Each structure stands twice: as structure tokens, then as C-alpha cells.
Amino acid sequence: MEELDYLADERKTAQFDVESMKIVWAGSQHVFDVSDRISRLVASDPAFRKDNRTMLSRKELFKNTLRKAAHAWKRIIELRLSEEEASKLRFYVDEPAFTDLHWGMFVPAIKGQGTKEQQEKWLPLAYKMQIIGCYAQTELGHGSNVQGLETTATFDPESDEFVINSPTLTSSKWWPGGLGKVSTHAVVYARLLTDGQDHGVHGFIVQLRSLDDHLPLPGITIGDIGMKFGNGAYNTMDNGVLQFDHVRIPRSQMLMRVSQVTREGKYLQSDVPRQLVYGTMVYVRQTIVADASCALSRAVCIAMRYSAVRRQFGSQNGGPETQVIDYKTQQSRLFPLLATAYAYRFVGEWLKWLYTDVTERLQANDFSTLPEAHACTAGLKSLTTSTTADAIEECRKLCGGHGYLCSSGLPELFAVYVPACTYEGDNTVLLLQVARFLMKTVSQLGSGKQPVGTTAYMGRVEHLMQCRCDVQRAEDWLKPSVVLEAFEARAARMSVACAQNISKMPNPEAGFAELSPDLVEAAVAHCQLIVVSKFIEKLQQDIPGKGVKMQLQVLCSIYALSLLHKHQGDFLSTGSITPKQASLANDQLRSLYAQARPNAIALVDSFNYTDHFLGSVLGRYDGNVYPKLYEEAWKDPLNDSVVPDGYHEYIRPLLKQQLRTARL
Amino acid sequence: MEELDYLADERKTAQFDVESMKIVWAGSQHVFDVSDRISRLVASDPAFRKDNRTMLSRKELFKNTLRKAAHAWKRIIELRLSEEEASKLRFYVDEPAFTDLHWGMFVPAIKGQGTKEQQEKWLPLAYKMQIIGCYAQTELGHGSNVQGLETTATFDPESDEFVINSPTLTSSKWWPGGLGKVSTHAVVYARLLTDGQDHGVHGFIVQLRSLDDHLPLPGITIGDIGMKFGNGAYNTMDNGVLQFDHVRIPRSQMLMRVSQVTREGKYLQSDVPRQLVYGTMVYVRQTIVADASCALSRAVCIAMRYSAVRRQFGSQNGGPETQVIDYKTQQSRLFPLLATAYAYRFVGEWLKWLYTDVTERLQANDFSTLPEAHACTAGLKSLTTSTTADAIEECRKLCGGHGYLCSSGLPELFAVYVPACTYEGDNTVLLLQVARFLMKTVSQLGSGKQPVGTTAYMGRVEHLMQCRCDVQRAEDWLKPSVVLEAFEARAARMSVACAQNISKMPNPEAGFAELSPDLVEAAVAHCQLIVVSKFIEKLQQDIPGKGVKMQLQVLCSIYALSLLHKHQGDFLSTGSITPKQASLANDQLRSLYAQARPNAIALVDSFNYTDHFLGSVLGRYDGNVYPKLYEEAWKDPLNDSVVPDGYHEYIRPLLKQQLRTARL
Numbered sequence A, B: 001m002e003e004l005d006y007l008a009d010e011r012k013t014a015q016f017d018v019e020s021m022k023i024v025w026a027g028s029q030h031v032f033d034v035s036d037r038i039s040r041l042v043a044s045d046p047a048f049r050k051d052n053r054t055m056l057s058r059k060e061l062f063k064n065t066l067r068k069a070a071h072a073w074k075r076i077i078e079l080r081l082s083e084e085e086a087s088k089l090r091f092y093v094d095e096p097a098f099t100d101l102h103w104g105m106f107v108p109a110i111k112g113q114g115t116k117e118q119q120e121k122w123l124p125l126a127y128k129m130q131i132i133g134c135y136a137q138t139e140l141g142h143g144s145n146v147q148g149l150e151t152t153a154t155f156d157p158e159s160d161e162f163v164i165n166s167p168t169l170t171s172s173k174w175w176p177g178g179l180g181k182v183s184t185h186a187v188v189y190a191r192l193l194t195d196g197q198d199h200g201v202h203g204f205i206v207q208l209r210s211l212d213d214h215l216p217l218p219g220i221t222i223g224d225i226g227m228k229f230g231n232g233a234y235n236t237m238d239n240g241v242l243q244f245d246h247v248r249i250p251r252s253q254m255l256m257r258v259s260q261v262t263r264e265g266k267y268l269q270s271d272v273p274r275q276l277v278y279g280t281m282v283y284v285r286q287t288i289v290a291d292a293s294c295a296l297s298r299a300v301c302i303a304m305r306y307s308a309v310r311r312q313f314g315s316q317n318g319g320p321e322t323q324v325i326d327y328k329t330q331q332s333r334l335f336p337l338l339a340t341a342y343a344y345r346f347v348g349e350w351l352k353w354l355y356t357d358v359t360e361r362l363q364a365n366d367f368s369t370l371p372e373a374h375a376c377t378a379g380l381k382s383l384t385t386s387t388t389a390d391a392i393e394e395c396r397k398l399c400g401g402h403g404y405l406c407s408s409g410l411p412e413l414f415a416v417y418v419p420a421c422t423y424e425g426d427n428t429v430l431l432l433q434v435a436r437f438l439m440k441t442v443s444q445l446g447s448g449k450q451p452v453g454t455t456a457y458m459g460r461v462e463h464l465m466q467c468r469c470d471v472q473r474a475e476d477w478l479k480p481s482v483v484l485e486a487f488e489a490r491a492a493r494m495s496v497a498c499a500q501n502i503s504k505m506p507n508p509e510a511g512f513a514e515l516s517p518d519l520v521e522a523a524v525a526h527c528q529l530i531v532v533s534k535f536i537e538k539l540q541q542d543i544p545g546k547g548v549k550m551q552l553q554v555l556c557s558i559y560a561l562s563l564l565h566k567h568q569g570d571f572l573s574t575g576s577i578t579p580k581q582a583s584l585a586n587d588q589l590r591s592l593y594a595q596a597r598p599n600a601i602a603l604v605d606s607f608n609y610t611d612h613f614l615g616s617v618l619g620r621y622d623g624n625v626y627p628k629l630y631e632e633a634w635k636d637p638l639n640d641s642v643v644p645d646g647y648h649e650y651i652r653p654l655l656k657q658q659l660r661t662a663r664l
């Protein structure tokens, strides 16, 4: 009975080899093997249980996270896990913790901005977690505008030290994860002042807490900034507030790879090019895009399985009702999200390649592709995180009422995911950066300078401004070249239109500001083109496994055509396609949904997520939803007693009309 | 110092009389007075404090809600509040509680579906809260499909009783608010069985708990269904699960206004028309639309004030940075939401009128407008709740990082609001009902039957199918008639196109199902037209107060043109406007933003919300955001101690490399 698979029939209809698709999704056999092994390891260890997370008070929750982090580290050491395995383990533990910032921001900051000596001193300590670090950039008053930070680091030549200070309330560091309760050290960003001169914002390694008793060092005030969105979710993290009252650190703790302060207090630029720092940013954003495909695929997996289990309406002659996955509205909301998950997976993979490419070029002192790589990663970070946040919430709604229960897993997934739209660059601010780069690219088109990488299509702007889409039948929309050209034409025309409109304004800066809402739309069009084109490129590769490529082709078409439908206005207003062609795209979309339908469950099985990782009663692999929903409900602390706490004080007097005399 | 108003400069730039606008927003001087008085009463009573809500455990939270509900009732009695005042008081207490269902569903169900005798017996008990009731319709297995409910009520002629039973796990009642821990009674929906015959779903009054000791009566199992989305939020409500094991109730407890079971077990229809029941639905949905404008305006008020306080980038010569409200991207995201809040307010007001109208007609046995009223309210419920949920989240993002903190108020507002998209009819299911009505309307166009009410425009379908928008300059888009015609043409053409496409299909039912995603889009277009047209109608009235009407005209244009921009694809694909005209609308929109800018803060002040009701540090009236954010942070229980619980067990061993031997 326990072994019954309620989705078995759904799995039988798949027209492709799921095991092969799992490897495509993972990226390689090796990554699949590691992920599979480590995810099972985590799932089978009761210490990593997470189903009670949303019921814990903040303090219990946080202590629980500390326990898991310590246990994870213990297992990593005991099992002698490789770096790759260790990071997968943290991933599958699936709980934001100080370790994310330690490994994901503190260590990379020292690697990227520290000198060789600094790296040799600090990294071994960090690698063994003899110190725990965080990344303290944002302040109460400044986030997006890093150059506006107010914390100061004043060089004191007398003592060869920097004096770190928080001159105002708004200069308090605010938000750094891991800061509030755990970190012993931080990379602190502060304005460097030498001899009364302001050299702008630089990074400094600052010890925050005593390694003996964990108390903040003299002059340092630290706390947690309080509850955040959702229960469980990001509240496992101690995002913190930090103030310095003239705290002294040795000069050697300024991160000096790119610029230095000498013993005499002279400010110097090293011969290491500043741009090197951007390499790290490409790396971090690539991780964020990968995370987007992961969060999105989780939500889609839950909603897809539940949609196959849930039946509502349409029973005929007392037979079973219709599975809600069979309603076209459900498909038109859910299947594009499935396709998007795959699309983001592949663009994430490509970004990994881009990072390697950029790194190699930087090492060879070739900075030519950097601005394009920078714009491209900024845009993809923005696009993928915004879409994913919305998509998780859409998946929750697709589950009807039950999606609103924490046991569905979706509320927590949303709450924990959504700050990705804000951290590492507010998504609107990032799109404005992309737009700025696009305007520059357009303005240089006449100059003979060929646009590179993801903007290469702009080189064909003359063609793209006047080409005509030659779709005549719905099936024509299945041709990759047709789709690509439509997306290129739309993106190019939107950018060019913006550039023209700006040029009509009295001055370009004011024009850019005035037209920024349109510019953001042009940037989105550009980014969507990148994703579409990388999906198409992926399909030009050899992809083994029965029926696998065919399924991916269906998904690629669904991704592109559903975007086209959603942004019809762009395509039509730029004349990139005609209303008739838009309508044909929509017809084609419907038949693609019909093609995807029998494969829907297998396509989410291909993510290879354990029930532990999914953390959702609705998304269970076996589809045995109702008994488990019922079981979960009774675990709520409110059900500890049949008559609730407060009955005698508040309910009984009400019912008995004795409130007047009650003391409340 | 405490009295400083950081937004004073913003308030000075307003070009209209805020006090007059407050009355327009409230609906009348009387409603304004009551709201103003009661909201201050609640705000000044420490018993109604809510700033600690997100930090409480489920049990504490729930007990706290019981206390507030009892206190509210006590105050209502002590102050001899009228029904209107009492309901305002519950509204401003701003915490979901069993009382919502008691007053909002249980009482109306008895009023609407009970006979005169039943009303005389039960309503006095309910009015005094000598019994507390809930509305038990949804089951674990059925929500949207009410006709599929599985709970049975079998008439036993021997004892003149109904036997209420839950034959399966999925027949467990699941979701009813107030059920889990508080209600003594419920209106239970069950399939009526007499003499082996199934008469479909009917309502029954069932006592659930003993009035002596609050224990569930024999044969009844009740519990809470567990944590829901967010902290605080809807977790103050005891949504419950309920199972019946052959529970007997007297025959007199079937709600018999519309159909009856006689002593002999005969099933009869009364001469009261079935349609009467729909009156209640119009009423409930009107409330939901009003709630949407309220939730949306709260979120907009918070984001607007914070956007005027928050400065980021653009400092020149050391001067202050730019207020983020001055960025056009911020305006283009936020101002349309402000306009939408007003638009929904006015359409809500109109729905109140519609309810009265429908009620009067029903009393005069005129059912002719009922289908239209039904479709219209279904559509507006769906449109306003979906938009509002998305808008709250957009407002949260507009506040950058700080919007993610619970102290911003926005996470809880989102979590508590979002189920409105699901309860009282899943929004997609509702739009499909609207679409069905639209298709019927189109099919009858030839027949001479004139479409009524909000579908009256369909009567001019011939004109609308071929009319041409004659906008030539951006300002032409300020003409209400031009805007209205464009929205009518778009809606009519989308409906007609759907009807034509359906007629090409082998059969209409399959065609409707196949094309349902397009039908949903046509339904949305229709509903948006209703909102636009009611806003325009409102402006045809006399509106007193300096500059008030002028501001509302700006908002009306922003509402319509931002919708037009967002749904450009619809307008262009139907040929309702040209690309050039779409672009002119966009130009006009930009200058409308500039006109709204100096009035932005005054326009949210006009909602007249107290800081207590807003519940947001970022939305404070005085704009004194930073010190208060800082103050709130320290209240988190994690800050009770400098060194966190768990340091000795989990952090210290990690830092000291002693994990191997630690017991975790």
C-alpha cells in the first residue's frame, strides 16, 4: 500500500528516456552522480529534517539552523567530501545559513580582492572555518548606490592603522547575512580616507567578535535586523546590523590587490587591472541564474504533480473527474513555466562557459568582452530572478486552496526565493545598466566597431530593421531560424527606437532618464532573446537518449512562443510580426501543449528531486497527497489540545455573555 | 523633534484639497466620519497592538487573536456601537479571526437560505454570539466543484433526522475559517439523500461543539489544518478540518428556504425562486472588491511614502541624492498602482449600487439582470484580487531590501491578502464563467435580444468591429470617449474572435475548452473595460473640493493608459489602435506621471490610514523611517542575548575544530 504510485499511469505515457533527460538536466553524468548521491545522503539523515521549520519560533528556528550547519560540516569532514560534494551538500540541506555568505561572498571577496599575502593568511583560516566571515556592504541608507556608503576607514599614519567608523545612523551596516549572530569576521566596505582625502569605497577585513567568547569586540555593536518575509524561509539567516565606534585595524587588513595604502599613507593603484574584480561578479551572477532554474523547477515539479493528482469537475456517468492538468488554462499557465525552467537551466550552463571564457581572457589581459559579459549577466540575473519569483507564486495559485498551506512547500519557497530580485543588484537598476550598454552599442553601430557576444545580432541591424517574418502557417513557428529572427527584430527595433527617441531630447542624460521605462522594456527584450538563442544553440548539439531532443524541441518552442504571446505588444508595435502571425503562434502553442501533456510528469521527474528536497506534500513523487495533507495538519501545535488555550478567558465568556465582567 | 514631518515638503506641493479627497475616497462625509473615529479608537487602544504579530508562535498568535476578538466585542457592547460601527471596528482591528466567518458567512447563509422560522430561531443567538458559526463547504477533495462534495446528509424518516456523514477521507471538510478551534456551529454543505435518491448539495445547520465545555460532540472530529503562508498573516485564523461519523441532527436544521424535506421524507421545491441565493453572492463579491481597493491602497501608501523618503544616487556637489520617487521607472511601476487603487474604489462603490439594484429587482420578481450581474461580479472579483495580490508584491519590491523586512508591513499584507485569489471562487474558474457569459451574449446578438448592463456595449458590436481610433496627438488620449471606445473595441473584438474560432471547432463545448486560454484573456479585457468605464462615469458626477476632480482625471487617464500599454498586444492585434497611437498613449502617460508627481503623497494621505492600520515602519505618516527601522530590529527575540543560543553547542566547536567529538 505504501508503495503505490498514484502517478504511475502518468509516467507510462512518457515518450522519452527519463534517465537520459536527468543527465541533460544535471549537465553531465558526473554532476548527476554527485547530485544524486549527495541528495539522498541528506534526505536520509534525520538531522536534516525540515518539515517542522515553519512551526518553529525564531529562536528555535535559528538554533536549529546552527545545529544543521555544524552537522553538515561534521559530515563533510567525516566523509572527506570534495569541494564539489560539500557545496552540493549545503545546497541539498536547503536552508539559508551563515555558511552561504562565508563560502559564497567572504571567501570569494578575499580571493578576488586580496593580495597573495592576504590570501595566504586568511584563506586557510576560512577554509577550516576557524574564522567565519560575512560580506558587509549595504547600509541602512545605501544599497544600490554603493558609492554612497558612509562608513569611513581613516588611515592613521601614527599607528599604521585604519580607524573604521559609523558616523551616522544611516551608515550602520544593515542586511549582511551571517553578521547578526555568527560571523567572527567581515569584509567591510568603507570610504577610504587618507590625509583628508576621500578615495571612495574599498574593502577591509575586520574582526567583529572575540574568538574566545564570541562577544563583539570593543567599539562594535551588532544585532539581528529582525523577522523577514514568511515563516521558516530566510529567517534561518541572521541578517545583521553593525556599527563601529572608531574601531582600529592594522593597515594590512585593507584588501590591496587593486589599490594600496603605503606605510606613509600614500594611496596607490597596483598594476593589477581594476576590471579583474568583474570576473567575480560574472561568477556570482552565474550562480544566481543557476539557482533560478533550480527554484523554478522545484515549484513547477510540485504544481505539475499535484495538477495530475487533483481532479475537479467533468465527471461523466459517475466516472472520475477531470485531472486539472487537462484544462487548457492550467496548461497555458504551467507548461510555459516548465519550459522556462529548462531554458534557464541551459542559459545557466552557458554562463558557466562564459565565466571560464572571461577568466581566460582576463588572464591574457583581454578586456574586450568584459562590458558585454557584464551587461549580459546583469540582464540575465534580473530576468531570471523576476520571472522565477512570479512563477513560484503562479505555481502556488495553480494548486488552488491547498497551495496556501505551508505543507505545500510553495509559500516558503516563494518567501525564501524572492529577495533574489533585490540582492546582488535591484532588478530594475540592473536592467537600466543593460539599457545603457544597449544604447552605447547602438550609438557605435555606424563607427565600424562590431558588437560582440550576445549583442552580435545588432551588427545586422539594417537587415533586422526591415526584415519581414515569413510565417504563413502555424507550423512555420517551429523553425528555430524564424523564431530567432523575430526575437532579434523585436529586440533590435526596440533598442533603436529608444535611441532615436533619446536623440530627440534636449540632452542624452535627461532623455535616458525620461525614457527609462521604455529602456527597461528594451533591455528585457534583449535578455529574452539571449535565453531563446541559447536554448536553440543547445539543441544544435548532439543530445543522446531516446526522444530526449524531441522533448527539448517542444519545450524550446513553448518557451519562445509563450513569450511571444505574452509580449505580443512588442512584436506587433515594432512590426516584427503581423497580427495574423501572432495568432498563428498562438495556435501552434496550443498544439505544443497537447504534445507536452503526456510527457509532463516525466519532464519534472527528470529534475531528480527527492521528496526531502521538494519539501511538499503536494509534490510527492508517489502522488499520495490527501492522506499526507491530513497527517501534516495534525502536527500543528494548535492541535496539541482539543480545546484551545484561551478558551476559558476569551471564548467561554463571549458565549456566556459574561464579557462585561471579564478581565481581558 | 518627535513632531518633525519628513514629508512636509511633499505635502506642500499638493494641488488639491486633501480633506475633500478623503471624503471622495470614503464615499461620503458620514462614512468618513465613522471610519475616522473608529480607526483612531482602535489605534489608540493598546489591546489592539499588532506590531509584534510576526514574532509570535502559532499558539501565542492564536490566543492573542482570541483576546482581541473578545476585547473588540466587549468594546462594541460597552460603547453601544451600531452595526456599521462594529463592522468598521473589526475592519480596523485588521486581523483575520473567526468573527469574519461568523458575521460574513454564517449569518448571511442563514439569512439567505433559512426559512423565516429558522431565521427567528438562529439569528438572535448568532447576533449575541451565544453561538459562533462558520461556513463549512470546501472538502479535502473538492473546492471549486461544489457539486462534487461528498459529505452526505441522509434523511431518516424513523427519527425525523438527518444523518450527516463523511464517507471518505477526501470528504473531510477542509479550510473553513473559525472551524478549527472556535465555532460551536456550522452551516455544513452536504448531499441530501432521501429514500436512496441524491438531490445534490444543500446546507444544514450543525452543532459542532458542546456549549458547556467546548468539546466536539460525539461522532465529530475537528482540528486545525496547520500553518499557512507567512508569519502572522492568516495564521490568526483557525481554518479547520471536520469529519462526521453518522451525526444526527433534527430535520428542522436543513436550510429550507428554497427546497424542503417533509416529515415523510418528500423532497419539495418551495415557491421562493432559486435565484434569490445569487443576491448574497453579489453582496459577498462586492465586499471583496472593496477589500481589494483597501489592501492595494495600503500597499501603495507604504511604497509611495517610502519612495519619497528613500534617496539613492544622483547627488550633485555633495547635495542630497535623488528621491527614488523621482525615477521614471519607479513612477511607471508605482503610479499606475495608485490609479488602480482609486479605480477599484469607485468600481466597488458602483457594485454597492448594483447590489441594491439587484435586490430590488429580485423582490419584484425581475430576474432579467441577474446573469449579467453574476458574470460582472465574478469577473470583477477575479480581476481586482489578482491585480491587488501582484501589486502588493510589486510595492514590496519597490521598497528595495527594506521591503523584505516584516517591519515594512508588506510581507504580511501580501500573505494575508493573496488567498483572496482563491477563496470565493478560484480566479481562473471565475473568468471562465465570465467568458461563458460573453460567448452567450455574442451568440444572441443577432436574435434581437439586447445585451444589458456592463455588456450593453456589445449591442454596438457592428460599429465596434470596424470603428477606427482617431487619436493623432498624445493629448487626444485624454478624451474619455476615445479611451472608452478603444477599450470597447478591444473587448468586443476579442470576444467576437473567440466566438468565431469556437464556431470553427467540431463542437462548441470542446471548442470552448480548447480555446479557454484566449477566452480568459477576452474576459479580462471585458472586466478592465468595466473598471475604466465606471471610473469615467464617476468623473461625470459633480465632485466638490479644490482640484479634486482634476486629480481624479489624471488618475483615470493613468489607469486607462497604463493598462493600454500593458495590454498593447490586445489592442494592436485586434486593430483597435495603431502602433503609432500606442506610442502616443505612452508619451501621454509620461506627462501624466509628471502631473501626478507633486500630488503623489497627498493622494495617499487621502486614504486617511492611521499608522496603526498601515502597520509599516516604511509607510509612517511622518516619514521618520530610519530610526524606527533600527528600533524595530532590536525587538527581535534573537537579540535577547548578544551570544546566541546554540553558540556553545554548534558555533564554538566549529571554530575550535572540535566538531568531530561534539554531540550534535
Ligand SMILES: Cc1cc2nc3c(=O)[nH]c(=O)nc-3n(C[C@H](O)[C@H](O)[C@H](O)COP(=O)(O)OP(=O)(O)OC[C@H]3O[C@@H](n4cnc5c(N)ncnc54)[C@H](O)[C@@H]3O)c2cc1C
Residues within 6 Å of the ligand: A101, A135, A136, A137, A138, A141, A142, A143, A144, A145, A174, A175, A176, A177, A234, A239, A419, A422, A423, A424, A425, A426, A427, A428, A429, A432, B310, B312, B313, B324, B327, B329, B330, B397, B398, B399, B400, B401, B402, B404
Ligand atoms: C535577503 C537579503 C540579503 C542580503 N544580504 C546582503 C549581504 O549579505 N551583504 C550586503 O552587503 N547586503 C545584503 N543585502 C542588501 C542588498 O544587497 C540590497 O538590499 C540591494 O542591493 C538593494 O538595495 P536597496 O535596498 O538600497 O534598494 P534601493 O536602491 O533603495 O531600492 C528602492 C527602489 O529604488 C529604485 N532605484 C534605486 N536606484 C535607482 C536608480 N538609479 N534608478 C531607478 N530606480 C532606482 C529601485 O529599483 C527600487 O525600486 C541583502 C538584502 C536582502 C533583502
Ligand SMILES: Cc1cc2nc3c(=O)[nH]c(=O)nc-3n(C[C@H](O)[C@H](O)[C@H](O)COP(=O)(O)OP(=O)(O)OC[C@H]3O[C@@H](n4cnc5c(N)ncnc54)[C@H](O)[C@@H]3O)c2cc1C
Residues within 6 Å of the ligand: A310, A312, A313, A324, A327, A329, A330, A397, A398, A399, A400, A401, A402, A404, B101, B135, B136, B137, B138, B141, B142, B143, B144, B145, B174, B175, B176, B177, B234, B239, B419, B422, B423, B424, B425, B426, B428, B429, B432
Ligand atoms: C485562506 C482560505 C480560506 C478559506 N475559507 C473557507 C471557508 O471559510 N469555507 C469554505 O468552505 N472554504 C474555504 N476555503 C476554500 C476555498 O473556497 C477553495 O480553496 C476555493 O474554492 C478553491 O477551490 P480548490 O482549492 O478546490 O481549488 P481547485 O479547484 O483544486 O484549483 C486547482 C487548480 O485547478 C484549476 N481548475 C479547477 N477547476 C477548473 C476548471 N473547471 N477549468 C479550468 N481550471 C480549473 C484552478 O484554476 C486551479 O489552478 C478557503 C480557502 C482558503 C485558501
Ligand SMILES: [Ca+2]
Residues within 6 Å of the ligand: A566, A567, A568, A569, A570, B566, B567, B568, B569, B570
Ligand atoms: Ca503585452
